[in-house]
Amino acid sequence: MAEKGYINPIVIQRADPFVHKHTDGYYYFTASVPEYDRIEIRRSKTLQGLGDAEVFTAWTKHNEGEMSHLIWAPEIHFxxxxxxxxxxxxxxxxxxxxxxxxxxxxxxxxxxxPFTYNWVEKGQVKTGWETFSLDATTFEHKDKLYYVWAQEEAEVEPKSHSNLYIAEMENPWTLKTKPVLLSRPELEWEIARFWVNEGPAILKKSGKIFLTYSASATDENYCMGMLTAYENSNLLDASSWAKNQEPVFKTAWENGQYGPGHNCFTVSEDGTEDIIVYHARNYTEIVGDPLYDPNRHARVEVIKWNEDGTPNFGVPSKDENISELQKITCREMSLV
Structure with missing residues (x-):
């Protein structure tokens, strides 16, 4: 069991989870749905309650043209x-x-x-390259709004499917500055199957900004890396960011949790603890492309802090909120 009474998983069959704790006291949750055809929001006063919370469909994919296939990794921001x-x-x-x-x-x-039907499409966020791009997040720092995302750029690394970039924003749908490369897959654990850096997330603490990301394939090789910058540094200067040479969160074979990643951060209900929200699978025998296996479940862990001020994410805890029958049913659904 995760600390503070959290029982994992908190939401079944929701990959790429994102949680925003709002000023109204609610946690707002969104994630990739297995059908990849819509954007859902749910809310609860507790993290544990998100699993049974009301679900609101904010947006549905187009029938054809752009935005008509594979709706991935939504994030809700205020x-x-x-x-x-x-x-x-x-x-x-x-x-x-x-x-x-x-x-x-x-x-x-x-x-x-946000549970109202006046969501308006603001269009594509243009980066200057018309290439595969995904997993955008935003954060505000010193009165500036930043955009961090993953994008393929063959001139940077021909084998890479996605690198990490940052830019300042003019407004929430337009970049103000040119993209700055922060990280590309190059370490052994980042290229175990696919060459991937994706799913960036921001955590601020003790004068530092931690940027976590996910690497490799979406099977048991999936894991989290981390970049660190000082809060007073120039965040648009790649040299301000130091890259961990080892993953900071990875498969826990001993607990039956595989490929943890695509995380975000929030705080506990009483605001005293930092929380990592992420997804993982509870088996490795995947039939077909792991991307189309629906059983990445949303999970949480309480973050510990090392003496040097860096986060310690520990290991993914065991499943306690999903029965063996549910596991079997989920796996059977993945074969349909």
Whole structure:
């Protein structure tokens, strides 16, 4: 069991989880749905309650053209009085195997309640390259809004499917500065099967900014890496960021949790503990492409802090909130 009474998983069959704790006391949760065809939001006053919370469909994919296939990894943010959801989507065309044509998009809601049907499409976030891109996140720091994302750029690394970039934003759907490369897959654990850096997430603590990301394939090789910058440094200077040479969160064979990653951060209900939210699978025998296996479940752990001020994510805890029958049922569903 995770500390503070959290029982994992908190939400079954929801990959790429993202949680925003709002000023109204609710946790707002969104994630990739197994059908990859819509964006859902749910809310609860507790993290544990998200599993049984009301589900609201904020947006549904287009029937054709752009934003019509494989809706991935939505994130819900509240920026300057409005709600924004960032997500990746593919258009018409061949999107099998590892050949995808995703771009990054934003929808906006100016209502105080995001469970309302006035989400407006703000369009594609243009980076200057029309290449595979996904997993955008935003964060505010010193009155500036930053955008961090993953994108393929063959000139940087021909074998890479996605590198990590950062830019300052003019507004929540437009970049102000040119992309700056922060990380590319190069270490052994980043290229175990696929050459991937993706899923960036931001955690601020003790004068530092920690940028975690996920690497390698979406099977048991999937794991988390981390970059660190001082809060007073120039965040648009790649040299401000130091890269950990080893993964900071990875498969826990002893606990039956495989491929943890695509995380975000929030705080406990009483605000005293930092929390990592992530997904993982509870088996390794995947039939077909791991991407289309629906059983990546959303999970949480309480973060410990090392003496040097860096986060210690520990290891993924055992499943306690899913029965053996549910595991079997989930796996059978993945074979349909």
């Amino acid at each position: 920026i300057k009085g409005k709600w924004y959801i960032y997500f990746a989507a593919a258009g018409n065309g061949e999107v099998t195997g590892i050949t995808f044509n995703h771009r990054m998009y934003v929808i906006e809601n100016d209502n105080a309640d």
